[in-house]
Each structure stands twice: as structure tokens, then as C-alpha cells.
Amino acid sequence: MRPHIFSSHWRLALLVLFAISFVGHAYAASTREESTLLFIPYRGDDLSFSEAAYRGYERLRKEGYAISVIQNAAQLGAPEMLAIIDRHYAEGVRRFILAGAEMSALTTAAARRHPDAYFATLSGNAGGANVINYCLDCRQIGGLLAGQAAVRLSRSRIVGFVGGVMPVDGAEADRFKQTVAREAPGAKVLVDWTGNWSDRQRAEQLTDQQIAAGADVVVGDANAAVLAAASRYPRVKAISWMTDASRQYKNVAACVIINTDVVFRRFIDAVASGRFKGGDYAVDEADKVWVIVWPRQSY
Numbered sequence: 001m002r003p004h005i006f007s008s009h010w011r012l013a014l015l016v017l018f019a020i021s022f023v024g025h026a027y028a029a030s031t032r033e034e035s036t037l038l039f040i041p042y043r044g045d046d047l048s049f050s051e052a053a054y055r056g057y058e059r060l061r062k063e064g065y066a067i068s069v070i071q072n073a074a075q076l077g078a079p080e081m082l083a084i085i086d087r088h089y090a091e092g093v094r095r096f097i098l099a100g101a102e103m104s105a106l107t108t109a110a111a112r113r114h115p116d117a118y119f120a121t122l123s124g125n126a127g128g129a130n131v132i133n134y135c136l137d138c139r140q141i142g143g144l145l146a147g148q149a150a151v152r153l154s155r156s157r158i159v160g161f162v163g164g165v166m167p168v169d170g171a172e173a174d175r176f177k178q179t180v181a182r183e184a185p186g187a188k189v190l191v192d193w194t195g196n197w198s199d200r201q202r203a204e205q206l207t208d209q210q211i212a213a214g215a216d217v218v219v220g221d222a223n224a225a226v227l228a229a230a231s232r233y234p235r236v237k238a239i240s241w242m243t244d245a246s247r248q249y250k251n252v253a254a255c256v257i258i259n260t261d262v263v264f265r266r267f268i269d270a271v272a273s274g275r276f277k278g279g280d281y282a283v284d285e286a287d288k289v290w291v292i293v294w295p296r297q298s299y
Helices: 002-033 049-062 078-090 101-113 141-153 166-183 200-212 224-230 260-273
Strands: 036-039 067-070 095-099 118-122 131-135 158-163 188-193 217-220 237-242 252-258 279-282 290-293
Touching: 036 078, 036 260, 049 067, 049 095, 049 237, 049 260, 078 101, 095 101, 095 260, 101 118, 101 131, 118 260, 131 260, 141 158, 141 166, 141 217, 141 237, 141 252, 141 290, 158 166, 158 200, 166 188, 188 200, 200 217, 200 224, 217 224, 224 237
Parallel strands: 036 067, 036 095, 095 118, 118 131, 131 279, 158 188, 158 217, 217 237, 237 252
Antiparallel strands: 252 290
């Protein structure tokens, strides 16, 4: 009897393990099969924020997540974007990610329109019980990393930060200045703003001015025109912002990037598992969203 009982117990245990494994695989599959729609402001190769969001989309696609993307959303009007959301909602999509603070009002309107769908913004301030705003800048991790890199790279002890829109990245610029001041007392920090993410001419002009004032390291927060302008000066090194731009600009000596796939995955999995909670979430260092990449190690 004993061998028979022992064998029965083992068969039961194997059945339980198989059932657990099956449920786990079924949950993973359902997480990936339920589609998500992502909006990014500009092209997915803009060497800036939109590219960082697009890279996150690509990583999730490789992992098997069903996610699609709408590029150049900044060129669409609110009615057109709402129509796109309505169409995808009618097709069964219930998860929407809108990357960019400028899409906050639209997100609020869409969330009110579809209360049984879920919405996420990157650095937005949208409202609604079915909305979560992932604050990328609340801890100013990017400014910290850029400041540390600038101190390491600079020889003149004059460094620059050419930003896009101060209300969005002003706190990051302040953290940049504070970090440089703490780690290199006496160093000079130049900060200027284009006021518009797309103003390449202004970005080039401000970069030239900072370099003329002695900066030998410049952070390209505004757009890729900062990196292009800095590349004309052999002695100047650039720090790209949000994505790795070293493939195009050889003067990029450090890249402060965001792994947006971490945020996207958190949102999608929370909805799929029933653990979604609306409100604001401040991305922290432990999340490993902000990281620094050193394309070249000859400094």
C-alpha cells in the first residue's frame, strides 16, 4: 500500500505543478495579447524624447507584447487624436499611453470618454481615476547623472545646458547646476532655453553662445541641433538627453537616457493583473528608468 500511496501523491503533485504552470503561461499570454496604443510627439528617430519612447515600444514588441504606436502626434489636433482613440477602443483596445506632458488635457478628455479603459502619461498631469501619470522628472535623476558626467568630462570647468521648455525640464536643469556645484566647486554652469522643442535654429544659436563663453561640455536637452552645433567644435563634448545619439554624433561622450520600456511594462502588467491604481507615480533611481551610457571610454 505504501508504494501505491507514494506514487499517487507524486502524481497529484505533478498535476498541481502543471496547473500552476499553465495558469502562469496563460496570464503571461493574456498580458501580451491585449493590445496597447502608444502616442509619441515626434518621429521615433528624433534622437530625443520620442526616440526614447519608441525604443521602449520596440523592446516590448520583441518581448511579445501587443503594442502599436502613433508617431508625430504633435502634428495632430485634439479631435483627430480622440478619433484615433475612439477607433482603437471600438476595436477592443483598453490601454493607452500618451508620452508627453503636452498630451495631458487630451488624456483627461479621453479617460472621461472611456471610463472602462486605462490611460498613462509620461510626465503629464492628466486627471481621472483610470489615469496614471508617470513623473520622469520628479526626482531629477537625469539632471543628477548629466551633472556628474559634465564634471567628469569638462576641462575648462565651464559647462552648458541647452534646454527646450523650462516649465517641463527646469527642475532637471536646477539639479544639473546643483550637482556640478557640489562636485566641482567654482565651476560655471550656463543654462538657456529655446522655449520650443522644435526650434532647431534657436538651439544652435544658444549652443554657439555657450561654447563662445567657454563651455567645453554641453547637454543637449532641447533637440539634436544642440549636438549638431557642438560637433563643429573639436574641443567640445556633448551629452545627449533621453537617448543614445552617439551613432550619429561622434562628439557625444555621454548619454543620459530613459528606459521607457520599464514604465510601459509596469503600466501594462498592472492593468492585466488587476493591480492598476490611478494617480501619480514618481520614477525613482531604484526603477532603473534613468541610466547613463558612456559610448567612449577615453576620458
